[in-house]
Amino acid sequence: MDKKVKVYIYGTHDNGNDEKISIGSDGTYRKEKDIHFVKFEHTFEGADVPTKNFLKLGKNKVELKRFGTGRSNLCFVQGETNYTYYQTAVGEMKTGFDTKKIVVDENEDRIFVRIDYDIIIDGEKISDSSIEMKIVF
Secondary structure: OOEEEEEEEEEEEEEEOOOOEEEEEEEEEEEEEEEEEEEEEEEEOOOOOEEEEEEEOOEEEEEEEOOOOOOOEEEEEOEEEEEEEEEEEEEEEEEEEEEEEEEEEEOEEEEEEEEEEEEEEEEEEEEEEEEEEEEEE
């Protein structure tokens, strides 16, 4: 059975510009066999339609699929580099995510996730990045 939740995401990219993102949204949550599933929508600044987000959380693996203005399928596995084609308003680019660390901390009120990773484009590291997600029941 799905529960209503609040989803908060904070991200940083240290690429010389110290880029930061912060979003909050309502969503739904369910758990199956120790895997957490979260669905939520977010409308990015300047976009006409919301982006649908599907988050799948495991012990050492986090997947985020986005459909809408931007389209992507991000997969973070601790100790691995995973590549995806990241669709943007200006086109598609092959992007790698070298996952350094994943922390998942859950209790009866919330789930907290932190991912530390590098972004790689054309074989070159372009950013030290981190993302924190909080799902509040």
